[in-house]
Amino acid sequence: MSLFEMNHIRKSFGELEVLKDISLKVEPGDVLSIIGPSGSGKSTLLRCATGLETPDSGEIIKNGAVGLVFQNFNLFPHHSVMKNITLAPIKVQKRHKDEVYRQARELLAKMGLTGKEDAYPYQLSGGQQQRVSIARALCMNPDILFFDEPTSALDPELTGEILKVIRALAQEHITMVIVTHEMAFARAISDHVIFMDNGVVVLEGDPEYVFNAEHSRMQEFLGKYDGQSAGI
């Protein structure tokens, strides 16, 4: 049984059909990267998957809890780092405060943010804020974690920080779906890659297959990334 499935998803905004019959499957422990040009429907796909948008048709099967890391973090500015991470597990999942705090401290340590428990988001760099938001998502113990262009709001140095964290999560076999523009990174850490263009899945398969495919649209897209590297 797959952890997560989308079958024949369609979504339009007015006249514009953004997703045209998209299907995908995520197995436990998978790292799936979704790449493609801006406007190809990647983000809409992720928003449908996480329930922020409702598809016009098709079915979504979730066999587990879903977490999401946003492009621009969306931390709660009026809450400290600790409260950002712990409030939902305590208030929504009704878990015991001590246990949640213990887990939050472990996650902060893993994110290299020990000592920042009482800081407020505005006091942190973009990379630190994104790491807090990853910790916030992980503290809900999701079965699958979605990333919506997690490094697009960051400069190259901070991008490296975040990619390192995601890479570490992949090594722990945390199931992840990552929408990204970091090609080298996607190629290195993914079990599967989906290349989207114009609301359809153009190519999918293991990274070597997708990145080496003799597909004109794919090669044209990759050509734009030549000479750029994300520090990993």
Added chain:
Amino acid sequence: MNLSVMLSQLGSGFLVSVEIFAVTLLFSLPLGLLICFGRMSRFTIVRLLFSAYISIMRGTPLMLQLMVVYYGPYYLFRIKVPMSYRLIAVFIAFSINYAAYFAEIYRAGIESIPIGQYEAAHILGYNRVQTFFRIIFPQMVKRVIPPVTNEVITLVKDTSLAFAITVTEMFTKAKQIASSQASMVPFVVAAIFYYIFNLIVALAMNRSEKALNYYR
């Protein structure tokens, strides 16, 4: 009349002014939130109803509204109201009027919160009520303090409108003493009272603004 007698008379009027001020805030601040919810309702009919309410409250003079609330029960329904209703009428008219202004300030505050805050709350499983009271409302409060301060300062001065139905607040007293003594002094003293009151209000609001500066 010596100054101390005048001061004690104005002082007793001042207490009534403070009472009008405090009771109005006590009722209009929360009432404004309810009206704001109505104004932002998903249901068009509710939204239109509350928009009309706000439009009327902001579009007609507070003094006229005060007259309607005070004389309405008798002129419309021939209900004889007791003397004590004067002050009650002031509380009602002021509260429903100021609530309309606060509702619009709250709405602007709520609408200025980025959509991402709602989305993050949704993903984390907060329901609508939790999202509003834990995430949106605290951020709204910080944003609305400056415009609310403006209204509160206006309210201090507006308490003098209770003069229109001869509630004996400070301005009514000042007017009475001034005409009986043919003197400007009571007006000057009343002005000083209002000014100091507002100075305190501004300081208090400034402090609460600073207290919320722990985040951005």
